[in-house]
Amino acid sequence: MSDGQPWRKVILDFNNSPEVHGVGAGFDPAEFAATLRAAHVEAVVVVAKDVQGNCYFPSARPGPATWDLLRGQVEACRAANLRVQALYPFAWDEHLAQRHPEWLVMRRDRRTGLPPVGEVPDVSQLCLSHPGLLEVALTHTGEILRQCAVDGMWFDMVNPGPLSVAECYCARCLAEHVRSIRPEVQVTCNTLAVLGSADRVSTVDTIEIEGMATGVWGYGYLPVHARYARTLGRPVYGMPGRFATQWGDYGGLKHPLQLRTELAGIVANGLRCDIGDDPGPALRLDPAVYATIGEAYAEIERIQPYLEGAVPVTEAAILADGPPLTQFGVDGGGAEDGWLADQLAEGLDAFVEGFVRGAGVAGAARLLMERQLQFDIVDLTADFERYRLLVLPELLTVDAGLAARLNRYLDAGGAVLASHGALRVGESAELWPAGLSGRYHGEAEFERPYTSISGPILGDDQRYAGYDFALYEGCARWTVGPGVTVHARLTEPTADPVHLTGYAVPPSGVVSEYATAVQAPGLGALAFPLGRSYLNHGYWIYRELTARLLDGLLPEPLVRTTAPASAEVTLTHQPRTATGPERWIVHLVNHSPLRAPRGRVEFLEDPIPLRDIEIALAADLAVTRAAEVRCGVELPVRRTGDRWCVTVPETRVAATVVFEG
Incomplete structure (x- = not known):
């Protein structure tokens, strides 16, 4: 059964300095609508206010410049039977940041997002909870809804930072205000596919995942966040871009096959499509851009009868926890080399914890995707007992209550694959699975320990016998009880100072008593941080060990x-x-x-x-x-x-x- 939400949408990014000439000079309503229709677009998001603070509608609270362009775009779309939403960047407004520095987010080191005098601003983040900002946003939203027959409001920047970890939620205020003016209007907030979203998703009608794979997000970002967002009970959109790299990449246009592949991955995960574009100051939709979009959307339109009402079928779930707004890892395989380093340089402990925690989830997801298992990502509020297999990333916090719940799940016939810290009860030395009878004896002494694996690898019993494989992200020291199958044991490096020459310390060749990969009924356990190790290094032996355990835990995948x-x-x-x-x-x-x-x-x-x-x-x-x-x-x-x-x-x-x- 269809929920009535469009499958093929375009979002028009449109940001201009007050000094830009010819804003809107190329806008022709008939051409605008005809270009979108020819590109098989069903819905469009148009900018009501940009990140510079400029308003594209008459306002009692204008920014540095006002161009009356919103109404014409909305009317053109309505006349062509296209759905239309108005984009409003809530917490990013350079005009307000300059005039009201007291509204800015203040970081732990007392800095704000304002650049030194004379330098170009990046993102001058405003505090979501400041009454002044909220009053401006509510005034603008009311003006937009009264002046234009939009189908919905599309709020951007409703999280308290690009990747920061904080506890500030304002989506509820915006949604209630919108519906007090026009109850039928749809509310969308960008980037609700992060931990903590479940408690506020009831305030929105759809969820958007902004994730341009050729920008800072990489190709691992969207499929991972999709698997979490689609469990929250709302239609979800994946947002790639037509750009070769990132937003505002004028002259950069994706190859048609690249865009088609990205859209195929989006709908494969049960999501709808929302392609990002920037028409430039003249507001004329480029024919080459929309020929590329049209080719990709024609294919989606062709298979749409097989997408409507179809829901993902899953057999496994990755169980995630962490601070609110934790994201599940960013590839960093895109166009902005220094971006992640800049984030880490701020020294925010909470950010570092959230990013590393998310990396464990992302690495586990990559392993399951490569095994072609069908899985969701869920948090601790979910009914995870309905899944046949649970995967516990290394930084999952297991307290006594969760440990008891997991043991009951195992007793009822469920299967668990867990790694590193997710096997311990809190900070204790106890390993929670009853079938392991295991103890934690601290971390391996060296940053790079090794593991020796027993039995066949790659179908060969002999080739790897006695070889010590590197564990690049460290390893815990575990002992397990009798009756547990041990697939691999820890090999500590030599302590011979002769070898400390800047290279890695070589293995000693002495296999210890500590297990690194074990199997018990319904359980596979790895003593090293599996997700982060695989995400950061992609070492094939981690995939082989995981495959060996999964074959026993889920022998008959869907x-x-x-x-x-x-x-x-x-x-x-x-x-x-x-x-x-x-x-x-x-x-x-x-x-x-x-x-x-x-x-x-x-x-x-x-x-x-x-x-x-x-x-x-x-x-x-x-x-x-x-x-x-x-x-x-x-x-x-x-x-x-x-x-x-x-x-x-x-x-x-x-x-x-x-x-x-």
Whole structure:
């Protein structure tokens, strides 16, 4: 059943200095609407006020400049049957920051976001709870709603900083004010896909995840945050950009295949699409930009009947906790090299904790994605007992109450994969799983210890026998009780000072009593910080150890494919309706980047096609038809054991494989 929300949206970023000439000079209402319609756009977000403080509507509280452009854009969209929202950046207004420095957020070191005199501002963050700021925002919102027939308000900058960790929530005030004026108007707040969002998501109608993969976010950001946001009970939008790099990248335009791949990943996770654009001061939509957007959105429109009402099907969950507004890791694989370093240089302990905690979640998510398991990310308020498998990242805090709950979950037949600190009860030496009978004996003495793995690796029993694999992010020292299967043990480095020459300290070759990878009924445990280690280093041996444990914990996953680990594989379910059959839909996204220098943008411009990919689906459905609906190809379906199987002949960008019954 459709919820009526559009699938194909565009958001127009539009920021101008008062000194800019020709603002709005290229705006033609008929051309504006026709360009959007030709690009298969269903809805658009237009700027009511920009980050400089300029208003695009007549206001009793004007900024440095006012251009009456909002009304014309809204009327053009309404005439073309396009939905339209008004964008309002709440806590970013350089005009107010200059005139009311007492409204600014003050950091722990007593600095504000104002730059030295004569330098260009970056983000002069205003305090969300300041009465003066709130009064201006409420006045402006009321003026917008009374002057323009917008379908909704789209609030940006409603969190207290780009990545800061704080406890300041103002979305509720804005939502109540909007609905007091026009109850039917939709409210959207940007970036609610962070911890702590569950307690305020009831104030909004939709959630947006701003995550331009070619900017600072990287390609790991959006699929991870999507898996958390989609559990919050609201429609979710993923926001890529048409830019080659980042917002305001004039002249930078994504390759059509790159944008198509990004949108395929968004809808594969059950999200809708909202492409970011910036038309420049003249406010004329560029034909080349909208030809690129149109090609990508035509493909989404073609498969939209298989997206409406379809919900993600999951078998596992990563359990996350942390301070409010914790994000689940940022790749930093984009265009702004010094951005993360600048954040860390502020010395905010809470920020560092939140970022490292989030990195553990992001690394665990990457491992599950590469194993093609179907999973959500949930917090401690969730009913996590409904999942077949729980993954506990290394910094999850397990108190006595949660430990008891997890043991009950294991006793009821659930499975747990946990690493490092998530096995301890608080700060004690006790390991909570009853089946381990384990103790914590502190951390390994050296920053880089090693582990020796028993049994076959990569199908070879002998090649790696006695080899000591590096644990780049350290390791705990555990002992476990009898009856527990130990897959690997800790090898401490040599303490010989001759080797302390600036290189890593080599292993001693002496295998200790401490276990680093163990398995008990329903439980897989790793003594090193698995998520952060894999996110930061991508070392294949961590993936191999995880695969060994997962094969025992979840031997019959929902979907099996022969696609490589670089492909993203997700599963959604569309219930039977009066007009259509029940469907299980496997989404296959071919993430095939060109080679790029380390830490730089990944370009998805010449993908290597995937050929003859086998898909085996475990679904309780008598399948009568299978098809790859992006290309309109019927697929012969066969029953193998308890699975429905098809072969997809070729996938260049993405495949949407539908099983009907």
